[in-house]
Amino acid sequence: MNFALIAAICLVAATSVLSAPCPSTEIQDCKDNPLEIALVIDGSASIWQNNFTEGLWFVQNLVNRFSISPNAVRVSLVTYGDRVYTEDAFDFDTYSDNAGLKAAIGNVPYRGGNRTETGAAIAYMLDTQLPKARPNVRKVAVVLTDGNSQKEQVTKNEALRARKTGLEVFAIGVGKDISDQELHNIASDSTHVFTVIRYNLLDDILNRLLFEACGGK
Ligand SMILES: *[C@@H]1O[C@H](CO)[C@@H](O)[C@H](O)[C@H]1NC(C)=O
Ligand SMILES: *[C@@H]1O[C@H](CO)[C@@H](O)[C@H](O)[C@H]1NC(C)=O
Numbered sequence: 001m002n003f004a005l006i007a008a009i010c011l012v013a014a015t016s017v018l019s020a021p022c023p024s025t026e027i028q029d030c031k032d033n034p035l036e037i038a039l040v041i042d043g044s045a046s047i048w049q050n051n052f053t054e055g056l057w058f059v060q061n062l063v064n065r066f067s068i069s070p071n072a073v074r075v076s077l078v079t080y081g082d083r084v085y086t087e088d089a090f091d092f093d094t095y096s097d098n099a100g101l102k103a104a105i106g107n108v109p110y111r112g113g114n115r116t117e118t119g120a121a122i123a124y125m126l127d128t129q130l131p132k133a134r135p136n137v138r139k140v141a142v143v144l145t146d147g148n149s150q151k152e153q154v155t156k157n158e159a160l161r162a163r164k165t166g167l168e169v170f171a172i173g174v175g176k177d178i179s180d181q182e183l184h185n186i187a188s189d190s191t192h193v194f195t196v197i198r199y200n201l202l203d204d205i206l207n208r209l210l211f212e213a214c215g216g217k
Helices: 003-014 023-030 049-064 098-106 118-132 152-164 180-186 199-213
Strands: 035-042 073-080 138-145 168-174 193-196
Touching: 035 049, 035 118, 049 073, 049 098, 049 138, 049 199, 073 098, 073 118, 118 138, 118 152, 118 180, 138 199, 152 168, 152 180, 168 180, 168 199, 180 193, 193 199
Parallel strands: 035 073, 035 138, 138 168, 168 193
Antiparallel strands: none
């Protein structure tokens, strides 16, 4: 299916009497389905404090569209820059409702490290957080980055290792310096790659991301 087309139809529908089957309505059907969402968020110095904060707002909007509870949707988070900021990470079972999770995401500090160790962060998510996921529950990872890790091959290898466990991986690239190659190295396939030019435009991709995260139906 062509998501640009769906988005275009939805845009038209929003301003007319048409009731097109927009992704935004589909989420209602999946928001209670058991799902583990592993967030991996770039907090390196190439992203400024205010950009990082806008990224967190987007992540709050994303998780808020799901029912956060021990039996429905659970969320883990890890940020990274020159290293993996494990002291700021939380696991799937740390928060058990929308309000607690939203507050925690809002409190994630910006550390602005001088490197972009995306591969190490994916490895942490995979080796430390994912083992605590519920068995037989769908698992998705969302990697939010400006798409320029120094160790491109490590990022690629760790993402591949993650996908081999059955994890569905989304890559969201923000900014004008994003490497499309890196995003495609990370993501499960091209429908899992999203790009926006500025952090404050992330909400533009929210419905399409939700649609895909719901299994594309
Ligand atoms: C990043 O590099 C700049 C310039 O070299 C330095 O002033 C700053 O303290 C570094 N930041 C971190 C978090 O290492
Ligand atoms: C980061 O924030 C600055 C200041 O608001 C803005 O000019 C810039 O476009 C932002 N960068 C991204 C990638 O969003």
